[in-house]
């Protein structure tokens with residue numbers, strides 16, 4: 001038997017890293033700035049435990065362009081590296097100093113570290129012919145300069161550098177000249193670095209907000225702060241309806257703020273999507289596998305260090321944390337809706353036009369959500385005056401609206417104006433007609449008939465009476481001539497007004513036998529009881 005360790009041929013692995021590690025080339029800037037942020041956060045940690053001595057001073061990261069030299073430079077004032085560290089962390093591909101740091105300073109490190117795989121730095125070769133590192137450690141040690149042209153050969157030498165920290169100098173290659181344009185860099189910074197935890201400067205201006213609302217304690221934030229953060233994310237949108245501040249640290253880390261945007265009945269598919277961050281670094285706004293599908297209409301930010309930066313679809317699908325995050329978000333959203341419903345029903349009803357879309361979509365697609373949503377899903381009556389939960393609707397229509405299978409019948413209008421006469425006829429009979437007129441309603445009705453086994457939906461312009469009567473019941477209610485005579489007498493003894501209201505189909509003297517539908521019959525009995533006292 002032979003045992004050994006796999007050897008990697010750098011000549012072969014390099015092109016792979018360079019070409020295929022990241023599909024989007026602009027990611028290199030995110031990686032290098034993340035490293036600069038990590039180096040800065042490490043310095044803060046080491047200073048707080050006394051390992052780094054003296055004043056730490058200004059810690060901002062500066063990005064600069066030199067059009068003439070065709071270089072892009074990322075400078076930080078973080079921990080820097082000694083010559084040995086460059087050899088260990090840079091020359092050794094896929095050895096992550098970030099991981100090592102986290103293991104070494106477990107529990108002492110409140111400043112989150114972004115790095116993970118020890119590959120990020122090499123993404124710089126996607127856009128560079130040559131990369132230089134000029135770095136000086138916070139430890140007593142000479143500054144060093146490392147240089148590499150993307151081949152497995154490098155140079156490492158001592159140099160002079162006044163300030164502690166690291167400059168990464170990229171000599172931008174021919175195909176990537178776009179990264180020498182200030183506007184292009186600004187756009188990349190705006191996408192990936194907007195909320196990084198350390199001040200980032202480009203062309204004399206700070207490009208990031210290091211303490212975005214989601215990183216702060218909910219107790220410190222006012223509604224105005226939440227509104228302002230929403231504006232920061234989506235400057236052109238109307239104010240959101242409300243928001244949920246997520247804050248979990250067990251069994252996974254997750255923070256964030258989800259906003260319910262205002263949506264009109266005929267809404268357009270949202271282009272402002274939820275953004276996924278990892279330790280304040282933008283990862284993606286393709287959150288399909290992390291956020292339950294029905295919540296894709298929400299907006300805002302989710303931040304989880306448990307989701308790695310080089311996130312890929314297939315990775316996410318297999319990740320157990322993702323499923324948990326998904327469930328957690330669903331639960332949080334349901335709880336929040338229930339809370340508003342219970343505490344401030346009026347507000348809830350006022351916002352139903354927008355909320356209803358999420359809620360219905362969620363009920364259709366997520367059974368866990370459905371279970372909770374049954375308590376706060378509401379239907380508005382056709383006149384637009386009252387809202388019912390399913391429970392309330394059932395109570396309001398006791399016994400009157402059951403079909404042949406004993407199911408609760410929900411009578412709905414899809415177009416209250418056009419169906420006006422039907423609605424009137426139905427309400428005159430004491431039925432409760434609700435509006436189900438939005439674009440999700442047709443599908444909603446369909447789904448709910450399957451999910452709510454005791455409910456049947458009937459459109460107001462369908463033959464409601466037919467839907468309500470049970471054939472067996474119908475034959476039982478077929479009155480023979482004698483019975484009809486008796487019944488008529490009974491009715492005739494009642495005041496004239498009542499007679500009119502009971503003048504329904506089949507009760508004319510010349511129609512025999514007469515079918516009185518059960519609900520009609522019961523209603524008449526009830527009405528009579530109301531007029532003439534208990535029967």
Ligand code: ADP
Nearest residue numbers: 035039089096097098115116117118119120121
């Ligand atoms: P990762 O960040 O996942 O660890 P990288 O390839 O991005 O992997 O970086 C490798 C290592 O190089 C880092 O972990 C860190 O130790 C070191 N490093 C990279 N950039 C800097 C920097 N600007 N300052 C100090 N150390 C750095």
Ligand code: MG
Nearest residue numbers: 035115120121
């Ligand atoms: Mg890194």
